[in-house]
Amino acid sequence: MIQITGLTKAYRRRRPPALLDLTFDARPGAVTALLGAEGAGKTTAVRLMVELERGQGVTLFGGRTYRELRRPEREVGVLLAAGAAGHPGQQALTHLRMLAAAVGVPARRADELLEQTRLATVADHRLRSFSPGMNRRLALAGALLGSPATLLLDAPTEGLSPRTAEWFHSFLRSFAVAGGTVLVTTRVPEEAAALADRVITLDQGRLTADQPVTEFRRARLRSEVAVRGPQMARLADLLVAQGVEVRPDGTAGIAVSGIARTEIGELAYRHGILLHELADRVVDQPVPHPTLPAASGRSGQVQLQVQPQAQGPEQPRGRRHARPSATETAALGEHLAVERPPGEHPHPPTPEQRGPVPESAHADLVPAAPARPESRESVDHLDRTDRFDRSDHPASARPALGPDHLSE
Known part of the structure; x- marks a missing residue:
């Protein structure tokens, strides 16, 4: 189990923090997705969890911080953002066996993981010839060498083909079903809905939602049908007459909500309307921007900006108590x-003090x-x-x- 409490990171003073008071739990037997757009603070959160960056807050893996783990590679498997899995001139098997020796596991564990990640056929190939998907699977094999019970992955499917991404999803779901804890970051809402059991939404470094996947799909995703063809204006009039929501989608298409794809096809056929495209899709509804909380109580980074009261002309620095020239x-x-x-005092005198000045x-x-x-x-x-x-x-x-x- 991963317990994250009050993670906060500010790179520059007088600038909004990159991460502000992030608090949530990732439970065993489930996949937890940390969702956010680029720059939302996902990678910063992962690096703070494994103490690669200094910040505020604490992350516990089974009740201990990452630094307190005696053999962290045997308890937490970490896969950071995309990059080369190893030296380009090394063979895949040689690279993995070298990592196995560093972790302290038998060399046969490297052979098992090459089979498990479908890289056994290219075990003698050099890493410079690997595709991005093969590099990512080799990095995953390296994270699994110590047989950890927790996986922490930063954007593991970014830039991969749909086939490789689907393989990653299946592997991570199987790992969670076996009792493991999986925390994965992504910036694609559709991927979070397809992969995770629970979705944590980040926006501008702040947690905006912590939802089960069913609630996330209902609140953030919407199903619609994309329709394209030369007679979209006529089809749109027919759909609006039936009380269906229709909006323009490009120059020669419409997006339809509230009706099944088969019903749209039948309606177009009955009225002799030619269609070039008729497909279901899921669209993301924008997340509302969060408001800055008044106080955190844990991170210590939240400070209210108090507007200064109007004052007179500012005195030059260093002459506050100097005699005027x-x-x-x-x-x-x-x-x-x-x-x-002439003779009038700047402050009105009291009755006892009235008289010529x-x-x-x-x-x-x-x-x-x-x-x-x-x-x-x-x-x-x-x-x-x-x-x-x-x-x-x-x-x-x-x-x-x-x-x-x-x-x-």
């Missing part, structure tokens, strides 16, 4: 003089006076500058000058 103070003084009548209350808003010049030329220069500033700026736009400033 003369330029900033002068600008603030001009703003207060324009927005408010002295001009010195704003003295701290006036820029500091320049240092006393050491020569007469500097004094004349400052006097000319002051007259220039007074002529360019009206009195209402200049801050009130306190007596301390005038005295200097």
Whole structure:
């Protein structure tokens, strides 16, 4: 039995996690399918289960983690994503016997598995000549060398011919019937419905459904009939008149739901409608996108994003407690003089404090006076500058000058 609890993996900070709080069980005697589109997190989940990647959460195989298993190859058979089964220059039998020696099983076990996976006739062929289906069957034989009770397979039938995929389905179902535990990933809903006893649906790294296969077929799959021919408009009118659901399917075809394929053929024959195609098929209904849970309680990766409250202009970093410069103070003084009548305090006074506000209350808003010049030329220069500033700026736009400033 495989127990998965709170598997979480985030590759980058401030990005959505690749896998978020995945929790489910894969029971003995049944095939469990982990279904999801490309990028849903299936391969990441498998790699976390066998601790090939670091993340959060725990996976137990018979009550122990993969690292705690004394001989993991004898308890869990792992088949990862598609790739070469071994060195291209090796023979299949040599490759499998080498793996048997590493696992610690007799060499005859390699011969038995070549027979079981239908590779005995090509045992002396080099791996470079193997087709993708033969490579995958050889990888499966390597995973079975230790006679494990659990199989963990990542997309074992992806890219294979329908005949080879059907062989894999039959083999995995037989393994489960014998009491084994099978967990397989796939991105094809029809394959999950045909192979598994239970379907776990992933979408964007989050578990969206955990269903028995009968409920999965009813909720996610829909049977319809594909019809093609030169007179589809006429046939569609006849079907709609009978209360059948009809939708366009390509340029010269329709998809019909709610009626058997034989009834459509008989209706077309009675009205003299020529058909080029009449076939049953199963279509997948899109899975709804999940919402981010408020908290996980196990993974520790779920965090709510709180919108910051509106604040004033952000202060420059490193100057939060610094004294404002003369330029900033002068600008603030001009703003207060324009927005408010002179002498008015920015905060309304209490009744006890009402009365005239002295001009010195704003003295701290006036820029500091320049240092006393050491020569007469500097004094004349400052006097000319002051007259220039007074002529360019009206009195209402200049801050009130306190007596301390005038005295200097």
